[in-house]
Amino acid sequence: MQKGLKVATIGGGSSYTPELIEGFIKRYDEFPLTELWLVDIEEGKEKLEIVGNLAKRMIEKAELPIDVHLTLDREEALKDADFVTTQFRVGLLEARAKDERIPLKYNVLGQETNGPGGLFKGLRTVPVIVDICNDMERLCPDAWLINFTNPAGMVTEAVLRYTNIDKVVGLCNVPIGIEMGIAKLLDVDASRIHIDFAGLNHMVYGLDVYLDGESVKDRVIELLSDPENTSFVKNIDGIGWEPEFIRALDALTCPYHNYYYKSQDMLEKTKKEAEEKGTRAEVVLELEKELFELYKDPDLNIKPPQLEERGGAYYSDAAVRLITSIYNDKRDIQPVNTRNNGAIASIPNDSAVEISSVITKDGPKPLAIGDLPVAVRGLVQQIKSFERIGAEAAVNGDYDKAVLALTINPLTPSDSVAKAIIDEMMEAHKTHLPQFFN
Amino acid sequence: MQKGLKVATIGGGSSYTPELIEGFIKRYDEFPLTELWLVDIEEGKEKLEIVGNLAKRMIEKAELPIDVHLTLDREEALKDADFVTTQFRVGLLEARAKDERIPLKYNVLGQETNGPGGLFKGLRTVPVIVDICNDMERLCPDAWLINFTNPAGMVTEAVLRYTNIDKVVGLCNVPIGIEMGIAKLLDVDASRIHIDFAGLNHMVYGLDVYLDGESVKDRVIELLSDPENTSFVKNIDGIGWEPEFIRALDALTCPYHNYYYKSQDMLEKTKKEAEEKGTRAEVVLELEKELFELYKDPDLNIKPPQLEERGGAYYSDAAVRLITSIYNDKRDIQPVNTRNNGAIASIPNDSAVEISSVITKDGPKPLAIGDLPVAVRGLVQQIKSFERIGAEAAVNGDYDKAVLALTINPLTPSDSVAKAIIDEMMEAHKTHLPQFFN
Amino acid sequence: MQKGLKVATIGGGSSYTPELIEGFIKRYDEFPLTELWLVDIEEGKEKLEIVGNLAKRMIEKAELPIDVHLTLDREEALKDADFVTTQFRVGLLEARAKDERIPLKYNVLGQETNGPGGLFKGLRTVPVIVDICNDMERLCPDAWLINFTNPAGMVTEAVLRYTNIDKVVGLCNVPIGIEMGIAKLLDVDASRIHIDFAGLNHMVYGLDVYLDGESVKDRVIELLSDPENTSFVKNIDGIGWEPEFIRALDALTCPYHNYYYKSQDMLEKTKKEAEEKGTRAEVVLELEKELFELYKDPDLNIKPPQLEERGGAYYSDAAVRLITSIYNDKRDIQPVNTRNNGAIASIPNDSAVEISSVITKDGPKPLAIGDLPVAVRGLVQQIKSFERIGAEAAVNGDYDKAVLALTINPLTPSDSVAKAIIDEMMEAHKTHLPQFFN
Amino acid sequence: MQKGLKVATIGGGSSYTPELIEGFIKRYDEFPLTELWLVDIEEGKEKLEIVGNLAKRMIEKAELPIDVHLTLDREEALKDADFVTTQFRVGLLEARAKDERIPLKYNVLGQETNGPGGLFKGLRTVPVIVDICNDMERLCPDAWLINFTNPAGMVTEAVLRYTNIDKVVGLCNVPIGIEMGIAKLLDVDASRIHIDFAGLNHMVYGLDVYLDGESVKDRVIELLSDPENTSFVKNIDGIGWEPEFIRALDALTCPYHNYYYKSQDMLEKTKKEAEEKGTRAEVVLELEKELFELYKDPDLNIKPPQLEERGGAYYSDAAVRLITSIYNDKRDIQPVNTRNNGAIASIPNDSAVEISSVITKDGPKPLAIGDLPVAVRGLVQQIKSFERIGAEAAVNGDYDKAVLALTINPLTPSDSVAKAIIDEMMEAHKTHLPQFFN
Ligand SMILES: [Mn+2]
Ligand SMILES: [Mn+2]
Ligand SMILES: [Mn+2]
Numbered sequence A, B, C, D: 001m002q003k004g005l006k007v008a009t010i011g012g013g014s015s016y017t018p019e020l021i022e023g024f025i026k027r028y029d030e031f032p033l034t035e036l037w038l039v040d041i042e043e044g045k046e047k048l049e050i051v052g053n054l055a056k057r058m059i060e061k062a063e064l065p066i067d068v069h070l071t072l073d074r075e076e077a078l079k080d081a082d083f084v085t086t087q088f089r090v091g092l093l094e095a096r097a098k099d100e101r102i103p104l105k106y107n108v109l110g111q112e113t114n115g116p117g118g119l120f121k122g123l124r125t126v127p128v129i130v131d132i133c134n135d136m137e138r139l140c141p142d143a144w145l146i147n148f149t150n151p152a153g154m155v156t157e158a159v160l161r162y163t164n165i166d167k168v169v170g171l172c173n174v175p176i177g178i179e180m181g182i183a184k185l186l187d188v189d190a191s192r193i194h195i196d197f198a199g200l201n202h203m204v205y206g207l208d209v210y211l212d213g214e215s216v217k218d219r220v221i222e223l224l225s226d227p228e229n230t231s232f233v234k235n236i237d238g239i240g241w242e243p244e245f246i247r248a249l250d251a252l253t254c255p256y257h258n259y260y261y262k263s264q265d266m267l268e269k270t271k272k273e274a275e276e277k278g279t280r281a282e283v284v285l286e287l288e289k290e291l292f293e294l295y296k297d298p299d300l301n302i303k304p305p306q307l308e309e310r311g312g313a314y315y316s317d318a319a320v321r322l323i324t325s326i327y328n329d330k331r332d333i334q335p336v337n338t339r340n341n342g343a344i345a346s347i348p349n350d351s352a353v354e355i356s357s358v359i360t361k362d363g364p365k366p367l368a369i370g371d372l373p374v375a376v377r378g379l380v381q382q383i384k385s386f387e388r389i390g391a392e393a394a395v396n397g398d399y400d401k402a403v404l405a406l407t408i409n410p411l412t413p414s415d416s417v418a419k420a421i422i423d424e425m426m427e428a429h430k431t432h433l434p435q436f437f438n
C-alpha cells in the first residue's frame, strides 16, 4: 500500500484557505490528498479555528477521505510532508498597512510587493522562510515547498541562495490573470491561449502569445494599442498604455508594470485611494472581518463567492494545478518562479526567475528564451538586483544593504529618501525585524 | 620621408578649440602634427574665423610647423586625415537650451546628456555622425574617429552599430575628473592615483582605486561616507551620499549618478537654477559670447584662462593624450568609450562601454572586469538599452522607438509624459530632425 | 472547410519510405494527411516507382483518404506544402561507401556522419538543402522542414545560418534508442522512462534519467558501470565503458561516443568489418536490393518486417510523432535538433543543438540546462566548431576551411592527413561537389 | 626606512636558478632585492649547495647587497616574503622520465605537460602547491606566488580553486618564444613585435600580431603558410603546417599545438627519440649532471652559457620582468596565467587562462578578447576541462576523476587505455601520490 499524501500549509488560518480546499477537492482524482495540516501561530489561532472548521465542512460535503488537522505546532505539521505551501503574513495586515502608509508620507509608492513596502515585507518574511526551510531539511527533506508568500521573487531568491532546500517553487496568479485577460480581449476560451512568459515575479513579460498554438502577438499588440479597448487595456482606472510605447515594446506587460512605466500616475492614484477609502490593507482588513464572519456560519460548506472580491483569484487553482503536475509528472507548461538555470541570459543561473516551465516530478524545467528584448533587460536586471540585495540584507540584518537595495529601486527618488523611509519603517516594524535590532 | 600627420576637427569653430590647440602644442614632441583642419558649417563661419585665427596665433607663438586650415568643406578636411575629432553641436546652444527647458515643464530633468535632453541631442546628432562616418569610409578609411560630441554613449553605439567605421573612440572628461577629485581627497598628486573604471558614458563606476598601485578603495569609501568631507563628497551644492548607501555600493560614482540616485534633488536644483540664473545652456551662451570677444583680441596668443570656467576641463588633455597614445602605440591605460568585446558581462560584445582600456596603435583594448557589482548591473543595463533604442530611433526616424527609449529611461515618470515631451520637443527641434518629418 | 494537409518528402524513393507511410497511417486520427508527395531525382526514378506503389497499396489497405503523388518535379511537390521531410542521399550509397572506404586507407575512421565521411556527406548535402530552402521560401514559406538527412547537425546548422527558413527541425533516432535501451536495462516499459538530453546530433548526452518522473540516474550509472550488464552496456561487440570513466562522467552517452572515447577500438573494428564483410554502405547496398525486390511484390501492402534490419528503427515513429505534435500543438517533450536559444551555455544562441524540447505549433522550445557538465563541454564545443566550419566550407566551396574543419575534428591525426584525405575525397566525389570545382 | 624586499624560491636547487639570479642582477635598479631565500628538500640538498654557492658568487661579482640564504626549512623562507617563486619538481627528473616512458608503451604521447605525463605531473604537484599556499596564508599572506612549476595551467587552476591564495600568477616562456620567433621571421627586433595572446598554458594562440603597433597578422600568416620558410615554420624537424590549415585557422599557434594538430607525427617522433637518444628527461638528466659539474667551479661567477642549451630560455627574464612590473606597478602588457575574469567567453570567470594582461601592483588584469575564434574554442575548452578535472582528482585523490580526465584528453585513444596507463603510472609514482593510497 502506498503511503498517504500529506500537505502542510503554513499560514493555514488565512482567508484564502477555502480556495485551496476547493482546489484540492476539485483535483482529488489526480491528487489523492490524505492529510492536510493547517498551521498557524498563536496570534492566528482564532482565525485558524474558524477557517479550519470551514475546511472540514467543505471536505465533508465533498465526501472525500481527507483528514484536516489544525495546529500551532509547525514541526508536527512539517514532519514527513510531501508538499509544504506557505501563505503567511508576518505582522498580519496591520504590518501591510504600515508598508503602504509610511512611504506615502515621503511621496513614494506604498505597495505590498514593490518599493519600500516590498522591501520591508521581504525583510520580515525572509528570516521566517529560512527558518521553515531549516525545519524542512530536518523533517521533510524530500518535500516540495510551494511558496505564495510575497514578495515571492525575493523569497524564492532567498530560499535558493541561503538555504539547503532546492525543491522550491514560487507561485503567483499574475500570469494566469494575463492569460485570462488576453482570452477576454480576443473573446476566446482561456484554454486556447498560451503565452511565453519570462521575467521576474510581478515583473513578468509575455514574449509571445498563441491562440491554438499559432502566434497572435501582432494582433494582440494591435488591440492593446487601440484606445477603444477600454476593458482590458485601460488596466488602471481606464488608463491604457500609449499606443507607441506598447507597439515598440512589442511584449505583453503585467499589471505591476504600471508602477514602473506609469510611476507618477500610480503614486497619485495610490495616495488618493489611501485618503479616500484607505490603503489596500485597510480595505482588506474590513473585507477579511466580513469574510471570517461568513466563515463562522456552521451551515457554510462551500467557498463563499464573496472571497473572489478579496483579490487573489486563480491562486488556489494555480497552486493545486502546480502540485498536481509535480505529483503526476504531467509535463505541462506553467509560469512559475524557479531557478533560472540559463533560461534568461544575463541573470545568474542560480537566481529565481518567473518563467514558462515544464512541470515535472523533478520540478519545473524553464524554457530557454535566450536574451530578453533590449527594452526590458535593464528593468528586469534592476529588480533582480533589488531582490538579491534585499534578500542579503534580510538574512544578515545588514542595514547598509537595506539602504542600498531601496536606493537602487526605481521607485525611490534618492538615497536620502530611501534612508528616511527605512528609518521610519524599521522602527514601525521593530518587533518583526529582530535581525536588525540585536 | 614620412607623410605628414593630418587632423580634421569637425565643429572646429567651437569655443573649446583653443584647449585642443594647447594640447597639440604641449604634446608636439610625441605627436608631430603637420596639418590641422578646422571645419564648421555655414552658420558657424564667423566663430570659426575668430577661433581659427586664435589657433594660428597660438601655433605661431609656439613656433611649430603646424598648418591650420579653416574650411566649410568637410570633404576637403577629411581627405586622407589620420585622426578626425568631432565636437560639434547640431542646433548650437539654442537647441541645448530647449533640451534643458522643455522637460522641466513636465517636471522632468532638463539636462544635456540625460533623460529627454540626452535623447534629443542623440536624435539630432546621430544622423550627422553617421554621415561623417560614411564620408570617412570614402575619404580617410584608415583614420581614427575621436568623438567628444555628446551624448557620447549613444553616438559611439550608433557608429559601432550603424556604420562601417570601427576605428572609433568616444571620449569624456568625467573619469579624469574623478581621478583628480580622489587625488584631492587623498591630498596626493593625481599621477599617483589609478582607478579601474567600468560602465557607460556618464554612468561610469570606479570599481577599485589605487594609490601608487595599491588598493585604497576601502579608505576612499570611508572618506566618501564621512559627512565631514564636504569638499569632494558634497558634490551637488553640499549634498553628499548617505554613508550607508556609498558603503554598501562599495564603488565610486560619477557626478551624473546624482541624476539617478538623487533624482528628486537634482530635478529641484535644476528647476531652481533655470529660474534663477537660466539653464546651463543659457549661462554658457553668455560665457561663450564673452569668450569669443576675448578670442578676437589680435594680441591673444595663448588659451585664455577664462576658458576653464566654461566647463569641460581636461577634455583637450584627454583628447590629445588619447591621440598621442594611439599614434605612438603607448599601451597606457585610459578610460574610453569603446567596443565592449566581452569586458563587461551581460553587455553585448559589440556595444559601446566606458572602460579602462590599454591604448594601442590598434585602438583601445578593454580590460576584462567580468560581472559588474550586483547593485549597479540593472542601471547600467537600463541606460545601455536607452542608448541602443535611442540610436535605432535616430537612425530610422522611428517615432515609436523614441517613445519607448524615453519611457524606459529611469528619469521619465510615465509613457504618457514621455510622449508629451517627445511631441513638444520634436516640434521644437523640427529643423534638425528631418528623419522624423519625411 | 479546412484546407487539406500536404506533406512533401524529398528523397521519397528511399527504402525508409514504408516506415514513414506506416507512421502516417498509425497517427492518421491526429494528423489527417490528405496529400503525400514523394519526390526524387531522375536517377532515383525506378526506386521511387517501386516504393511509391507500395505506399499506395499500404494506404489503400488502411482505407485512408490520402493521395500519394510520385514526382520528379520538386517545385510541384513543395508548392503549398505544410511539412517538408528530407531523407535524401546525394550520390546515393555509392558515395557513402567512398566516405567509409577512403579514410580507412589513412588509418582514419570511415563513418557516415563522423570524421571525414561526415564532413564530405555535409559538403555534398548542404548546398542541396540550401537550394531546397530557397525553393521553400518561394513555394511554401510557412511549411516546417523536418530534416532526417545526415549529418543532421551540420545540415540543421547550415539551414539556420545560411537560409531564410527558420521553421526547421533536425531529427535523429539516437535519443529514442537510448530511452529504449535504458528501459530494457531497467526492465520497464519505455513510456515510463524520460531522459534530459543535451548536446549535438550524434554527440548527445543524457544528463538525467527518470523512471515515472523520479531520477534514477545513480542507479542507471551504477548498472552501466557493472561489467555484468553485457546486453546494453557492451554496445560495441561486447565492449563496455570502464566503470571509473562512466561513474565520473555521470551522464549517459550515445553510441556515437564510442568513436570519441574508444577511438582506437572503433577504428580497428571498422577496418576489420570493412575487410571481412564490407563497409556499412556496402552491406546496406545488398540489403536495399533485397528490400526493393520485396517492395515490388504487388501483394505486399504493409511495411515488410525485413526493413527493421536495415537500421534506422524508430525514425518513422520519431518523424510522425514530431509532425503530429507540431500540428496539434501537443507540448510534449521530444529531443530534437533546434536553435539553441541560450539553452546550453557557451553554444551560440543561433546554433543547432540536440536537446529535449517542448514541441509546440510554434516549433520546439528547448529546455534550459545551463552549463554542460565540465567533462563534456570541450568535446561538444569541438564538434560544434567542426559543424560550423564544415557548413561554411560547404556553402562557400572553401577548400581551406574544409582542411581546417577536418584538422580540428578529434578523429583526425594531423593537418597533413586531413589534407591528403580531403584531396582524395574531393576527387572521388567531384560530381557532387560543384562548389569546389568552379 | 622601507622594509627590505624578500623573495623565496621553492625548488631553489634547480639548475635554472643561475638564470633567475642573472635576472635579479640585471633588474636590480628597478627591483632592489635584499634577501633571496633558496629552499629545497632534503633530497636536493647537495644541488642546493652547489647552485646556491654559484648564486652567491654571481651576486658578489655584481657587487649587489643581496643576501642569499640556503635552507631546507620552507617556513623560514616563506616568513614575510614579498614574492614566492616555485620551480620545483616532485620526484625529480626520474619521475619525469617515467611520465615520458610509460605512455609510449601504450602508443600514447609521453610528454611532461601534455597527456598522461601532464596529468601525473599535476597529480604529484598540486597537493604540494596547495600545501605551500596554506603555508603562505599563514606566513606571508600578502606575497605574490609566481609559479613556473608545470603543468602551470593545472597548477594555477588548483591554486585559484582550492586555496585561499589569489595573488598567484602562472608563468611560461612559450609566448615570449613565439614573439622571438615572429621577430626572426620578420627580421626585426623582438621589441617591435607585440602579440595578442589568449588561450591556456601550452595551448595559447596569437590572435593578432603587431609590428610597431600595426597589425601584420595577414603577412605573418602568409609567411607561415609558405613552405619556403623552413626556419620558423618547420618547427618540428622541418615539418610545417599545411598552408591551407594555417590560413584558415588565421591565428598563431604555439609549439605544443603540434601535439594536437599533428598528434601522430609527434607520437612517432617522440617514440623514435626515446629509442635513439632517450626521452627528454633522460637527456636532461645528463645535461644537468654536466651543468652541476660546471656550477661547482669556484671560479665561475656568471650564468654559464651552456645553461641555454638546457631549454627553458627566457624563463628567468619572464619571471623577473613580471616581478618587476608588479613591484613597480608598471602597467605593461605581458602574457601570463591568471584568473579569466570574463576575458575569454565560455571559460568560467574563476578559471586560469593564459592571456595578454596588464601587469599592475594589484596583479595582472587580462585584456578582454570576447569569443575565441570558432576553430579553437573546442580544443581550449577540452584542455580546460582536463585541467579542472585533473586538479580535482589531484586534490581529492579521486581515482575515477583521474580516469575521466585522461579519457577526455584528446591525446588518449580510449577509456581503457586511459585506465591501463593510469594504473601503471599510479604504481610507478606511488611514493609521490599519497592522496591516492590512503
Ligand atoms: Mn503575486
Ligand atoms: Mn562627457
Ligand atoms: Mn541520426
Ligand SMILES: [Mn+2]
Pocket: D150, D152, D171, D172, D173, D174, D202
Ligand atoms: Mn611552459
